[in-house]
Structure formats: C-alpha cells, structure tokens
Amino acid sequence: MVEAHAIVKRYGPKTVLDQVSVAVQPGQLTSFIGPNGAGKSTLLSIMTRLVPADSGEVRLDGRPLSRYDSRELARRISVLRQFNHVPLRLTVRELVSFGRFPYSQGRLTKADEAAVERALAAMELEDIQHKLLDQLSGGQRQRAFIAMVIAQETDYVFLDEPLNNVDMKHTVQVMKLLRRLVEEEGRSVVVVMHDVNLAAYYSDRVVALKEGCVAFDGPARDVMEPATLKDVFDIEVAVGEVHSCRVCVYFAEAAQLLANGRAAQDVVVPGLR
Amino acid sequence: MGKAWLLAATVVLAVASLFSGVTPLTPADVLKGLSDVQVRVLVLSRIPRLMSILLAGMSMSVCGLIMQRLAQNRFVSPTTAGTLDATRLGILVSMLFFGAAPPLVRMLVAFSFAWLATWAFMRMLERIKLRDPVFIPLAGMMYGSIIGSAATYVAVQYDLVQNVSSWLLGDFSLMMRGRYELLYAVVPALVLAYLYANQFTIAGMGEDVATNLGLSYRAVVNLGLGIVAATTAVVVVTVGTLPFLGLIVPNLVSILWGDNLRRHLPVTVLLGAVVTLACDLLGRWLIFPYEIPINVTLGVLGSVMFLFLIVRRTAYAG
Numbered sequence: 001m002v003e004a005h006a007i008v009k010r011y012g013p014k015t016v017l018d019q020v021s022v023a024v025q026p027g028q029l030t031s032f033i034g035p036n037g038a039g040k041s042t043l044l045s046i047m048t049r050l051v052p053a054d055s056g057e058v059r060l061d062g063r064p065l066s067r068y069d070s071r072e073l074a075r076r077i078s079v080l081r082q083f084n085h086v087p088l089r090l091t092v093r094e095l096v097s098f099g100r101f102p103y104s105q106g107r108l109t110k111a112d113e114a115a116v117e118r119a120l121a122a123m124e125l126e127d128i129q130h131k132l133l134d135q136l137s138g139g140q141r142q143r144a145f146i147a148m149v150i151a152q153e154t155d156y157v158f159l160d161e162p163l164n165n166v167d168m169k170h171t172v173q174v175m176k177l178l179r180r181l182v183e184e185e186g187r188s189v190v191v192v193m194h195d196v197n198l199a200a201y202y203s204d205r206v207v208a209l210k211e212g213c214v215a216f217d218g219p220a221r222d223v224m225e226p227a228t229l230k231d232v233f234d235i236e237v238a239v240g241e242v243h244s245c246r247v248c249v250y251f252a253e254a255a256q257l258l259a260n261g262r263a264a265q266d267v268v269v270p271g272l273r
Numbered sequence: 274m275g276k277a278w279l280l281a282a283t284v285v286l287a288v289a290s291l292f293s294g295v296t297p298l299t300p301a302d303v304l305k306g307l308s309d310v311q312v313r314v315l316v317l318s319r320i321p322r323l324m325s326i327l328l329a330g331m332s333m334s335v336c337g338l339i340m341q342r343l344a345q346n347r348f349v350s351p352t353t354a355g356t357l358d359a360t361r362l363g364i365l366v367s368m369l370f371f372g373a374a375p376p377l378v379r380m381l382v383a384f385s386f387a388w389l390a391t392w393a394f395m396r397m398l399e400r401i402k403l404r405d406p407v408f409i410p411l412a413g414m415m416y417g418s419i420i421g422s423a424a425t426y427v428a429v430q431y432d433l434v435q436n437v438s439s440w441l442l443g444d445f446s447l448m449m450r451g452r453y454e455l456l457y458a459v460v461p462a463l464v465l466a467y468l469y470a471n472q473f474t475i476a477g478m479g480e481d482v483a484t485n486l487g488l489s490y491r492a493v494v495n496l497g498l499g500i501v502a503a504t505t506a507v508v509v510v511t512v513g514t515l516p517f518l519g520l521i522v523p524n525l526v527s528i529l530w531g532d533n534l535r536r537h538l539p540v541t542v543l544l545g546a547v548v549t550l551a552c553d554l555l556g557r558w559l560i561f562p563y564e565i566p567i568n569v570t571l572g573v574l575g576s577v578m579f580l581f582l583i584v585r586r587t588a589y590a591g
Contacts, residue, residue, distance in 0.1 A: 074487025
C-alpha cells in the first residue's frame, strides 16, 4: 500500500496541497481526477518521490519512502510524468530497455529482454521498435514512454495523464492494458486523468481533488453522481446509463437540459442505446 | 557507414600523420631500415604527436557528448559553456601564484576553474530556462568571453598577454617526448565515460526519468562535470584549446547514428580522432614546410559546422 499522509505542498504563497491523505490500495486501478490546478499531478509527484512535500509523509508498505534505497524503490514504484519532451535520438526499443535499468544497470539479461518484448507487445510497438523517437507521432511517443514504465515491472505504476495525445483507439488500448496489469498481474496502477467517463469505467477507485483537498474518495461508480461531479468540477453534469455503464455529459446542452427540468437519463446520447 | 569505415579512416590518417613532416620519412624507408635520424624523429616527435592528436581528439569529443546530455542541449560544449576560457584563466592564475609549478599543479588549478565555471553555467541553465535551444550556446559564448576578458585583464597587468594567447591556440607541432605524456590522464576519464554512458543518457532524459529509474541525478551530473573538467584541463595544459571539436563530432554522430551514448561512444571516439587527424594534417600540408595550428583549421571547420547545425535546428535539434 502506498499512503500519503497529511501532505502539504506550497508553491510560494499558493497552497497546492493542504493536508491531503490518500491511500492507494494494492491490486486496484485508482484514478485521480479534478479540475486544472487541483493538485493531482503534484500529489502524484510527491507520492513517487519526484517532488518533496513541505510536510507530511509518504509510506510504501508502512515504511517512509525516504528510508528506501533509490534503486530498490525503482523496482517497486514507477512513474511517468506528463511532459516527456526528450530531445534524444533513441529508438523505441532503446527507450523501453532503459526501463530495465533498476535491475540490470544497462547490461540486459535474458529476463530483461523478455520484459522489454512484453512491454513492446503490450503497447503494440513491435512494428516501430527500431524507429527513432523523433520520427514518431505524439501518441506513439507517449505509448513508447508508457512501455518503458511497464517494462520496469513495478508493483505500483503511477501515470500522469498518459492519455494525452493518444487517439480514441489507443486510449481504449491503454486503459485495457492498465486493467490487465491490475487483474492478471496483480499490479496497482494510479492514473491522473481528465476524462471522468474513462476514469469511472476503468477504475476501481476514484480520488477527486479540488483546490488542494480531497473532494471525493470512493468506489469509481459512486463518483458518477451529478451532485458530486458538480461539486468537484463546478459545472452542471448530467449522468445517465448506457448498457449499465454510467456516463456523464458535461458540455453546454447537458446543463441546458437539466435546467429545463428533464430527467438526467434522457440526456444520454440517444444514438448509443 | 559504420565503425569499420571509421576505423579504416583513422588508420589511414594516422599513418599519413606519421609520415608527414620536414624530415623525409616514407613507409618504404621503414621496410628498407631506418637511419638513426629517422628513428629519432619517429620516436621523439612523430609518435608523440600522433598519440596526442588521438588522445586529445577522442577525449574532447566525448566531453562534448557528455555536456550535451547533461545540459539537454545539442549546442553545449567546452567551447560554448565557458569551460575552455575558464581553463585558460586557471592556467594563468597558476602561473602567477605558483610560479614554476610542475604541469600537474597547473593542471589541478585549471581543473578547478574549468569545473567551477561549467558547474555555474549548468546551474544558470536550470534557472533561466531559455526556451530556444540556440540561445544557450550563445549565452555560453558570452559567458566564456566574460571569463576570457578577465583572463586578458590579469594578463595585461602582469605582462603575460603572449603566454595567454599561446594557450589560446591548440597546436600539436610542439608535442614531443616528455611534453605530451600528461595526456594519458584522459584515458581513465574515457573509461569512466564508457562505464557510466547509460547513466548519462538517462540523465539526458531529465531528472524525473532519472529518479524514476533509481538514479541520483545530482551524482550523475557531478560525475559528468568532473570528467569534462579534468579532460579539458589536461588537454588545454598540454595541447591548447581545440575549439568546436566537442560540438561538431557528437552532433555528426547524433545525425548519422543516434543518441544512445553507450552504443555510440566508440564511433564518437573514432570520429573525434578522424576529425582531429584530418584538421592537423590539413594544417601541416597547406603551407608546407610551415604549419597552420590546428586551432585555426578546426576553428574554421567548426564554426561552419556550427552555423550549419543552427540553420537546420528547426528540423532537428530539440
């Protein structure tokens, strides 16, 4: 279990995180949602020792992160941040191979090669594995970075907006893969994302942040309540069901229809039924 | 284009270097048996010169490569980050305060200056965050000029201008037995660079990626700066400045092969040797029996290449 306990983080006069406590359960997919500037990315960075907290503590299995050896930690927790602008001319395979660094320090063993193969296959990158990163589209590059973190084979995987620049097809592919990591390999995945529908559908648990505080923390399905979502995002949201899957519509018409007094269910895009 | 071609080019140029010079000496002479004079020329002058070209060329290229990874900018090199100028200032200071100190002391002082100036430049880069990658080497050259003007000021005060300007010019014509052996000190630096090549590549992906992979980013940066400062100090103390070498060689390697430091360190080393040998030979042949110092040939080639890199940056540099 990775626990953040009473985390406080300030940037200048602004308090980004105010006494936030969150526990990431093993074997679950947890999503952090919330409006821009709510502190999701900062929380993720603190929980993965990329950024120090002003006060509070992060523990992995009861032991503070600071008490772990950095290489040992790199085999337990991996993290991918949002902006991966790497101006290096590396091939996809070379990049993914660096995910094995905590194990092999660069001299890949058979087991390392196998892990790299699995990660490449999982992200469907085999065809372009020998291409250089600067020849790829934004989405392909993003998937290459995700593959690097997957090759790291850690118990906990933290991803900051991994769906940036990724098209619909590959969004689904990435989310399905993350589900597989959780269900088949028993790994724990934490994702910062903006799409509430994806978060609610694919996650086990959702943590919503707002202005540096936890606004919601519970089973993913429960977040899909108009009142909860309105509280978190400050806009009117309509929630309905499609094939027993809760979805929300948050753009202008939804609020309009709600204002006109129509039931939330009717707002659901009819074509989907 | 591969290692084999580069290796062949290195060997051909190295042989050409051995048999170029005022004293007649040809490969045929070697087969026929050398005269005493020829043996002495070979042992005292030609071989030391070849060795110093190889060592200096290889190590300065690797220095540039490491600096570019650590700064995450393709245009950073000892020439464009104040390292060379600080090394010269260091040599000047050691001459003033330690008089006739042995080369080793001079080298240590030069190393300290090189390390400090490069470290300060890297810290500045972290702070200012210039978005346009081309501004960074330009800022670095200004920074170097400021350090250089300090050196000139001190030199004028103590009537040492000629000494300082002689260190400005990299020149292999003075490399003889007894004067170049200090250069072997770059060999451990090269070995370290190879052993930690993966670490440097990872550091080149940024502090977050490095931390995620369990690396201490600061430690890697400090090691890299140490290698760069030590190598630059050794080369400038013995040979003089080799401008742009650390800039053009790594960039050519990147364009032709890629940026995996571990995998491409051998070609970087070989290409560094080839470029240095070629520039040195050019200087020896153009106005034979006189010589143009390599500082000039390399400076011309390097600045043209630098301009070319800047022009194509939109398509390529990150």
